Amino acid sequence: MLYFEPNFVDEALVLLDRFGPDARVLAGGTRLRFALHPGDEAEKIALVNVKRISDMRGIQRAGAFLRVGALATAAALTADEQARTFAPLLVRAAESLGAVQLRNVATVGGNICSGDPASDLSAALLAYDARCEVASSQEQSRIVAIEQLLSKRAPILASGELLVAVEIPIGEHRCAYEKVMTRRAFEMALVAVAARCRLEGDTLNDVHIALAGAGETPLRAAGAEAWLRGRRLDEATATEAGRVAAVHDAKPVTDHRAGAEYRRHLVSVLTQRALLSMSSSPTSARSNL
Amino acid sequence: MMQPVNLMVNGTPYELLVHPSRSLLQVLRDDLHLTGTKEGCGTGYCGACTVLVEDAAVNACLYFAVDADHRHVRTIEAMRAPDGSPQALPAAFIECSGLQCGYCTPGMIMSAAALLASDPSPAEDDVRSALSGNICRCTGYQSIVASVMLAAARMAQHERQTQPEPSPRSRSRA
Numbered sequence: 001m002l003y004f005e006p007n008f009v010d011e012a013l014v015l016l017d018r019f020g021p022d023a024r025v026l027a028g029g030t031r032l033r034f035a036l037h038p039g040d041e042a043e044k045i046a047l048v049n050v051k052r053i054s055d056m057r058g059i060q061r062a063g064a065f066l067r068v069g070a071l072a073t074a075a076a077l078t079a080d081e082q083a084r085t086f087a088p089l090l091v092r093a094a095e096s097l098g099a100v101q102l103r104n105v106a107t108v109g110g111n112i113c114s115g116d117p118a119s120d121l122s123a124a125l126l127a128y129d130a131r132c133e134v135a136s137s138q139e140q141s142r143i144v145a146i147e148q149l150l151s152k153r154a155p156i157l158a159s160g161e162l163l164v165a166v167e168i169p170i171g172e173h174r175c176a177y178e179k180v181m182t183r184r185a186f187e188m189a190l191v192a193v194a195a196r197c198r199l200e201g202d203t204l205n206d207v208h209i210a211l212a213g214a215g216e217t218p219l220r221a222a223g224a225e226a227w228l229r230g231r232r233l234d235e236a237t238a239t240e241a242g243r244v245a246a247v248h249d250a251k252p253v254t255d256h257r258a259g260a261e262y263r264r265h266l267v268s269v270l271t272q273r274a275l276l277s278m279s280s281s282p283t284s285a286r287s288n289l
Numbered sequence: 290m291m292q293p294v295n296l297m298v299n300g301t302p303y304e305l306l307v308h309p310s311r312s313l314l315q316v317l318r319d320d321l322h323l324t325g326t327k328e329g330c331g332t333g334y335c336g337a338c339t340v341l342v343e344d345a346a347v348n349a350c351l352y353f354a355v356d357a358d359h360r361h362v363r364t365i366e367a368m369r370a371p372d373g374s375p376q377a378l379p380a381a382f383i384e385c386s387g388l389q390c391g392y393c394t395p396g397m398i399m400s401a402a403a404l405l406a407s408d409p410s411p412a413e414d415d416v417r418s419a420l421s422g423n424i425c426r427c428t429g430y431q432s433i434v435a436s437v438m439l440a441a442a443r444m445a446q447h448e449r450q451t452q453p454e455p456s457p458r459s460r461s462r463a
Binding site: 001002003026029030032033034036047049051075098099100101102104105184185186 | 290292308309310312332333336339345346347348350351352353355356400403418419421422423
């Protein structure tokens, strides 16, 4: 196995090109250790540790977006004042991720690129309609909607591509993150619902709902979002939206952690809870701050 | 291909040649013979291998040893006083019987050490939350939480005793 620590995105891209499918990008490393196959093919694998690349680090405001480097860890998100102000939903998802040992190393980029359907951070980023900055040696860097990246199972990126950062649009919104696990902490979500909206009086606008653990990829609940647009937020609305999300949007699968029907039930209940909690949650991320 | 790695472990510098696929846990135990850190599940679920890298608790089984190059690592072996006696945390675990088989204990203590470094007087809930990535299959956790609370109290008391008494003038000003 070869090992590299490139200093710049361009340097990393040269390595990713040269080693193609044998290149492995190392960020937090929590998934990568198990993707390696020691013995049979480990000798031709090139481990590309991207920790030195400053373009992939940091959390800062960039115009109308909060730019989060792909190397930002869950712990860094929870501690960051700008993230708490402008992306509170992402912070809540980060707080619920794993235990402290994982939050200290797990990165935004790793969460997206591992393609985990139950990823907390992916669900929150979906609800934000985040944009992803993807670099490759073919084109300087392209901006891809997170929904497009997450619409297929891993590998999320093509060979030779590198996720550099995500950009979260800044705007006034309410948000909610609801998650059910098999224990109170340190578990993957069986199902999680990330939601954000604007409320004008009681009227719902700009509703975004993302589901984790409700399909083979993280999903947007587009049916429920469309049904909710312009409606008054009350208990009956929330209940019906939960039903729509469960019946029309969720594509749950059965695995060793939960059955598909139980997951569908959780989508309904958690969507309802998320919507109702937004009716009382404070508005955050004022763009005029 | 072996990779040169400079590690600072418990204040001691080491220069090693490490295969890039090896975990920090393997290097600590097999190369440095620091066998206090235990391998439990080897998949990041049990926390038995918890060590501190730059003061942050991590699972050593998931951490690439090459990624620890030029970083400070702290393990259970560091948790003793200069005279060899246990520091406040392990001492409290002994006093409160915060262990039965003891296999999870090094990881528990390192997670607790990370907590107490950032929050010297945690509430019981904070302790449970900080230890949620450490699994014990013997104790039921009650005595472990009690151990951490006792250690926090002892350390706070020690802190008060070793701080210089405020001078009469500054006291009167307060």
